[in-house]
Amino acid sequence: MLDSSFRQRVYEIVARIPSGRVMTYGQVAAVCGSPQAARAVGQIAHFGDAGIPWHRVVNANGQTASGFWPDGRLGQSRLLRDENIKVKDNKLNLVDYLWNPKT
DNA sequence: ACTGTGACACAGG
């Protein structure tokens, strides 16, 4: 998809993360073809349109995003808990929940 | 249309 922007690909990937699983920013970026664009993924997530489960994207340390909207890290953690993910102190165990996309 | 600056990150020192 050459005409599609990086952002479009990020949408596709994040939208495919199943409930109860998460992906890291770096992994999303890598799957989209730019392993070093993790920060950009964060930007896209922040400004991105609704309808995308951004709460299923966490950093490489398993922590929720500091700038998450509308309620910051706590809001993201709550959404993850609603999906049966055990979040402790705004942090989760990536080994248990990391999802390997398989386009 | 172009440039500058910032950002929900990551790896290395």
Place this chain on the structure above:
DNA sequence: CCCTGTGCCACAG
């Protein structure tokens, strides 16, 4: 453990 550098994209002027 803290701090710095790198790299990519999005937004504002």
